[in-house]
Amino acid sequence: MDVALSKNGARLLRAFFALIVLFLYAPIVILLIFSFNNSEVPSFPLSGFTLHWYHEFLSNSDLKGALETSGIIAALSSTGAVVLGLLAAMALTRRRFRGKAAVSALLLSPLVIPYVVFGISLLLLFHTIGVPRSVLTVVIGHIVISVPYTLLVLVPRLNQIDISLEEAAFDLGASRLRTFRSITLPLILPAILSAFLIAFTTSFDEYAVASFVVGTRATFPIYLYSALRFPSQLPQVIAVAVVVLVLSLAVVVAAEVGRRIAERRFASLESSG
Amino acid sequence: MTLVDAGSPPELVPRPRRLRLDLTTPALLGLPLAWLAVFFLVPIAIVAAYSFDVYSLNSGPHGFTLTAWHDFLHSSVYLKLFWKSVKLSLTVSAIIVLLAYPLAYYLALSGTKRKYILLLLLIAPFLTSYLLRVLAWKVILGNQGAVNTFLFWTGLRSPDHPLSQLLYSRFAVMLVLGYIWLPFVALPIFVSLESLDRRLLEAASDLGASRLQAFRRVTLPLSLPGVVAAFLFVFIPTLGEFVTPSLVGGASGYLYGNQIVDLFGTGFPDWETGSVLAIFLLGVVAILTVVFARFLQPAEVTVD
Incomplete structure (x- = not known):
């Protein structure tokens, strides 16, 4: 007898689980269907198959420009966030210093700040110091909100590494930097990659903070938000949505598979070492 | 950790340092x-x-x-709006925690072999675009949207009388926020149930407890920290939410966050009042975070 669930209970929960998954994916599937629907308005009954909306968005230069801007911002801000996160994570896991609790609290606090508050704060800062809003101001904000995510990935991984490996290198005369480069870095490379991915997607999708500090070049979410107000743009926005949603689902699955493989390799390394 | 932390070991043969680039604190x-x-x-x-x-x-x-603060604390408009946001966030958080609990329970305790694949299936939507998932609901809920036109098409409802409360309502805001946060909420609950020692349940069962009793006396109390964390993970970010309400909320779904945005907007900006609203919200969130810190802290990051 199972102590946690009766047979019927398990059946019931499985059905409930399936129902919720259906609820979660149905909207995405509906978008997928309408993206191929030959009609200006996304409504039933369906009126025929077309690839028109995909062609249309591929020739929409505003949209492509926005995607490019978001790509640049996400690349810059995720790189910045990973660098800052890695530095801080090394300090938090490898150094002893006073006020560690306060430091980690500060570094993690962007996780809980309401983005509307952070957005206006940055807006006031840039007004005060006279910096015009641009791609760069969005990057600055996105780095702040991404740093905690990189820490959440990097710190546990750094804690898992057998510290004696680093001590051995250090005892053999390697500098701390050298130790980091040849021992620590290779071991946490998968974690760095997944921190980078998380920061990248966070930035690419971020609307709230960006809406306050964005310059004249719209990011992808900013473009989407404004396009949502014009019904005529809806069908091609749906087509873009499908592409982005499907791509990001694929990235998520790929990242997870990669993480599993890395973990297995890590485990075998641990046991053989 | 102690060895590296003890600083540089005494070096018998001092080596010249070429580079001062070292990983000091x-x-x-x-x-x-x-x-x-x-x-x-x-x-x-x-x-x-x-x-x-x-x-x-x-x-x-x-x-x-203190004028702006005084006006804020004595204004019925802003405080009412704040309470509206609090109530809406509380309701959404409570509902989706209740929905997510059985999901997490199923994954963690049913003994299914594919639990990590199923967990990924559950969480994957959360990792995709926020705005696009809101967009999906806009397409679905509108007067000419998927739900209504489907009802017209199948004859369940006349085109003259669409379900008009679907979009641009408080209901729409709650539905969309719930949809967005549901996958994420399952995660902390799953983690707390996953770490549950099954032998406790076996012991309870051996001592004659029914499954329901074992759940009430063992599983539920032990998973409570995960439940509280899950609740706060939704409640805190939705409290200042303005994107979803501005897209699907209409006038009745207008929330505190929208008010802040509008005070900094292009219409009739009042940055001083807007700052008061923002700092007030930040204060409430800060207090919640401090009070519930032990549920929120990612242990691995803060443990020394």
Whole structure:
């Protein structure tokens, strides 16, 4: 007898689980269907198959420009966030210093700040110091909100590494930097990659903070938000949505598979070492 | 950890250091802390200063005053809006925690072999675009949207009488926020149930407890920290939410976050009042975070 669930209970929960998954994916599937629907308005009954909306968005230069801007911002801000996160994570896991609790609290606090508050704060800062809003101001904000995510990935991984490996290198005369480069870095490379991915997607999708500090070049979410107000743009926005949603689902699955493989390799390394 | 932490070991043969680039604590922490100080703490301090009129971008006389705070605390409009946001966030958080609990329970305790694949299936939507998932509901809920036109098409409802309360309503805001946060909420509950020692349940069962009793006396109390964490993970970000309400909320779904945005917007900006609203919200969130810190803290990051 199972102590946690009766047979019927398990059946019931499985059905409930399936129902919720259906609820979660149905909207995405509906978008997928309408993206191929030959009609200006996304409504039933369906009126025929077309690839028109995909062609249309591929020739929409505003949209492509926005995607490019978001790509640049996400690349810059995720790189910045990973660098800052890695530095801080090394300090938090490898150094002893006073006020560690306060430091980690500060570094993690962007996780809980309401983005509307952070957005206006940055807006006031840039007004005060006279910096015009641009791609760069969005990057600055996105780095702040991404740093905690990189820490959440990097710190546990750094804690898992057998510290004696680093001590051995250090005892053999390697500098701390050298130790980091040849021992620590290779071991946490998968974690760095997944921190980078998380920061990248966070930035690419971020609307709230960006809406306050964005310059004249719209990011992808900013473009989407404004396009949502014009019904005529809806069908091609749906087509873009499908592409982005499907791509990001694929990235998520790929990242997870990669993480599993890395973990297995890590485990075998641990046991053989 | 102790060895590395003890600083440089005594070196018998002093080696010349060519490069002063070493991973000392200040070298590691300098940049991250400076970044957060300049682009996170200072901006918030500016907003706080703004709310007391200590600082202003408007020309003209200004100086420390509590006027804006006084007006805020005595205004029925802003506080009412705040309560509306609190109630809506509480309701959404409670509902989706209740929905997510059985999901997490199923994954963690049913003994299914594919639990990590199923967990990924559950969480994957959360990792895709927020705005696009809101967009999906806009397409579905509108008067000419998927639900209504489907009902017209199948004859379940006449086109003259669409279900008009679907979009641009408080209901729409709650539905969409719930949809967005549901996958995420399952995660902390799953983690707390997953770490549950099954032998406790076996012991309860051996001692004659029914499954329901074992659940009430063992499983539920032990998973409560995960439940509280899950609740706060939704409640805190949705409290200041303005994107979803502005897209699907209409007038009746207008929330506190929208008010802040509008006070900094292009219509009738009032940055001083807006700053008061922002600092008030931040204060509430900060208090919640501190009070519930032990549920929120990612143990691995803070444990020394």
